[in-house]
Amino acid sequence: MRDTILIVDDQSENRDVLREALEGEYKIHEASDGVEAMEYIQENEEDIALVLLDLIMPRMSGTETLLLLHDKKLMDNYPVIICTGDNSLKIVEKCFSYGMSDFIRKPYEKELLPYRVRNVISNFNELKQSREESEKSKVMMQRANALLKQYSEKMKKDNANIIDSLGTIVEYRNTENHDHIRRVKAFSKVLATHMMNEFPEYELTEEKVELIYSASALHDLGKIMIPDNILFKPGKYTSDEFDYMKSHTIRGYDIIQKIAANWDKDMMEYCSDIARYHHEKYDGRGYADGLVGDEIPISAQIVSVADCFEALIGESIYKKAYEFDVAYQMIINGDCGAFNPKLLEAFRNSEEEFKEIAKKVDPENTPEDMIGETNLSDM
Secondary structure (H helix, E strand, O other): OOOEEEEEOOOHHHHHHHHHHHEOOEEEEEEOOHHHHHHHHHHHHHHEEEEEEEOOOOOOOHHHHHHHHHHOOHHHOOOEEEEEOOOOHHHHHHHHHOOOOEEEEOOOOOOOHHHHHHHHHHHHHHHHHHHHHHHHHHHHHHHHHHHHHHHHHHHHHHHHHHHHHHHHHHHHHOOOOOOHHHHHHHHHHHHHHHHHHHOHHHOOOHHHHHHHHHHHHHOOHHHHHOOHHHHOOOOOOOHHHHHHHHOHHHHHHHHHHHHOOOOOHHHHHHHHHHHHHOOOOOOOOOOOOOOOHHHOOHHHHHHHHHHHHHHHHOOEOOEOOOOHHHHHHHHHHOOOOOOOHHHHHHHHHOHHHHHHHOOOOOOOOOHHHHOOOOOHHHO
16 A cells, blocks of 8 residues: 655755654655665555655755656656755756656745645546556457457458358359359459549548459359259340349349348448449449449449450350450440440550450450340340
8 A cells, every 4th residue: 555655855854844744644754865765665666655855965866866766667656746945947847857746845834745745646646547547448448449350350251251152152053154253353353443543532442442352253143043044045035034134133132131141231232232233334224223323333333344344255155255355345335335434444444454364265256256146235
């Protein structure tokens, strides 16, 4: 228990005045200079409630003692009051810079001493308690943040595993092109990065780019609900068949809504938007909801271009692969429907990166052989 006041002064009469004013309320220990005071402090540090420190003393002065207490961080545990007859403000300022709590001028006003000491100790302890509580709160907050970070990382990992698993299921149903999802993800990331850098009005960030990259794997999730006789039909769809095929956007959205209760909120939103809206067109002629312009979430707009381009350069049961340059120009010319002009600018700027991703594509037929084999605007 801190109940001892240490009086440090080389003049015994000064120590007597301080002791008589304070004893009874506190235990008193006296030291005649800084050296003696430090010896006592080293052995009895936990008992000290306050130090009354004279400035002018032999062997070790008050300022030297104060600086030593400061350097050893001992004044974090108790206050120090300087006792001085010096009227120089420079000395007082110097002592405050070393961590002094207050100062008392000599000759002492004996009647006021107990109040000054009591107030200094009380204020110091309140401040110390506040600091300790603040530090505890800080530690608790750091622990809570660490746990939240661990939980968030686990959730992201779980989300990624779920998405990869669902993407694999969709991929297995696509017997003609097992690289489709991998390339759509890569194209989507490139486009999203360009949109982030070139069009800040869409407020994309690196984190959102990663969300688009991951969520794009589920753009065709609803196709697992489409019967094989429609999904793998080599010829042209009937009107009813095409309507059923288009329903994969809503079906994918519904699946995500049902399974994503424990998903990260942002991940669920991006997966849902991409699944439902990746066949919308900028002029309102897409499906499933006929959205126009930027009514379509930018994530879905990005994946729409990536999906369409990959479908062009990839081979399927109803078409052969287009050469890269031809497919690129078809997107820009609007042969596959209307896209956001800003997105098309980002698409143009990403050509070299798209070529790197598409290196494995090896078209077996010429553009003339393929024109008219499929309804490009439905991609």
